[in-house]
Amino acid sequence: MQIDRIWTNARLATMTGAGLGVVENGAVACTRGRIVHAGPVDALPPAPAAERIDCAGRWITPGLIDCHTHLIHMGNRAREFEMRLRGASYEEIARAGGGIVSTMRATRAASEDELVAAALPRLDALIAEGLTTIEIKSGYGLDAPSELAMLRAARRLERERGVTVRTTFLGAHALPPEYQGDPDGYIAMLCNDLIPRIAGEGLADAVDGFCEGIGFTPAQIERVFTAARAVGLPVKLHAEQLSNLHGAALAARFGALSADHLEYLDQAGVAAMAEAGTVAVLLPGAYYFVRETQLPPVDAMRRAGVPIALATDCNPGTSPLTSLLLTMNMGATLFRLTVDECLRGVTRNAARALGMADDVGTLEPGKRCDLAIWDIEHPAELVYRMGFNPLHARVWSGQ
Ligand code: DI6
Ligand code: FE
Secondary structure: OOEEEEEEEEEEEOOOOOOOOEEEEEEEEEEOOEEEEEEEHHHOOOOOEEEEEEOOOOEEEEOEEEOOOOOOOOOOOHHHHHHHHOOOOHHHHHHOOOOHHHHHHHHHOOOHHHHHHHHHHHHHHHHOOOEEEEEEEOOOOOOHHHHHHHHHHHHHHHHHOOOEEEEEEEEEOOOOHHHOOOHHHHHHHHHHHHHHHHHHOOOOOEEEEEEOOOOEOHHHHHHHHHHHHHOOOOEEEEEOOOOOOOHHHHHHHOOOOEEEEOOOOOHHHHHHHHHHOOEEEEOHHHHHHOOOOOOOOHHHHHHHOOOEEEOOOOEOOOEOOOOHHHHHHHHHHHHOOOHHHHHHHOOHHHHHHOOOOOOOOOOOOOOEOOEEEEOOOOOHHHHHOOOOOOEEEEEOOOO
């Protein structure tokens, strides 16, 4: 066996097993971008290595994974934020041309190159904290040309930076103005035209929707899911964010990879998710930013064995957040997740939420050699600090 690179003199949080999977005196070995050993240094395969890197006792975790973002969008809503601070209501802001439709207008007006350029600083902020895999949704174009442009721009980010990108088609995010009064017509366009086309061009890895009073009804989401499954795409759902429409149970019935937000999830929804193996993606940044007070049912999820992931929900309206470290801190502080749960939420369970459990998310032989190397004394520091980045180095695919 030829080994390309070995990281030695490290402490590992492999994220395998029930806890952090700690290995003192650990080493990681990599061949052609894949891990061939992650464990005690004594157990390294007796093979020559082209390069050895001394980690001087630093910690290595799997590269971080953000499994729910709206990273591609134009403009921002800082002015709207200011108006809200002065007491303006959501409706007043919408009437003044704000809200999701303002992001849609800006996004439609942009070229694919401009979409890529606008997203890169946000991606770089995440990468600077050890991110190696990211999910990116469409959903601010809301017509065929702009939704396709968003997905193409997301795919291009993978080539612009050393990072793995998973794309998600979120046409059912909001009703565009040209379909005002005809949501079923819009859903029909998504199902009959856009979803088959996107699948045919290989532009999306999954299909998502916003099941909410201000989004789409469960019946409309069901049509979107049926169309997605018909072309072989897995589904996921923004569910139970502002009210309980039983979206998570609907998603579970379609074998969804994840149901996301979930503040208003009930016991039946928890049970349905557990049964289907659907991951609960919690988004504490959105909870914080909109000053929500209803907590997701974390204890019930734990008891039922629902895997919990954490993500930024990076979007201009409800979570202008580009830090997975801060997301973990919020997961612990706001949702009372443990340190182990937070770390699992941005590694192993985030991988599972993307259907990538065999490829990334833990330090194990066969997985992609995606590493984050940290200047810390203990992994709890990654959850504990606010606004401090102890990343020493980041490795994507062994590089
Ligand atoms: N849930 C949210 O919180 C965001 N989208 C969604 O489905 C809001 C997006 C925006 O306001 O731009
Ligand atoms: Fe979202």
